[in-house]
Amino acid sequence: MVNLSEHVEHCRVRFMQDALSEATAVYWRRRAAQFEWARPKPGEHHGQATPQQLRERDERLRDEAEACRNRARVALLGGEVW
Structure with missing residues (x-):
């Protein structure tokens, strides 16, 4: 048993x-690539998603990836996000 x-x-x-990991540009670039x-x-098979739902999902994921790339730029500059 762990005390x-x-x-x-x-x-x-x-x-x-x-x-520390989340403070690095490498982390945020990897997250952007995942999005x-x-x-x-x-x-691809999209199940029962409508074209509108697919467009919305695509936009949301594109925006998330861009936000991660922006965060990577901030990390490289040594800035604060908040």
Whole structure:
């Protein structure tokens, strides 16, 4: 059984790893690529999604990817997002 102090230390380390990872441009470029990859593509099976729903999903994912690329630029410049 893991004792409480070990559990707290594990959570603290993981929190810091996530925070440092999210501060890098590489992380945000990778996230942008994931959003681009998820965009609907012609010829894919889209289930029962209507053309309008596919357009909306495509726009939303495109915008998310662009936001991630912008965040990567901020990380490279060493700026703050908030």
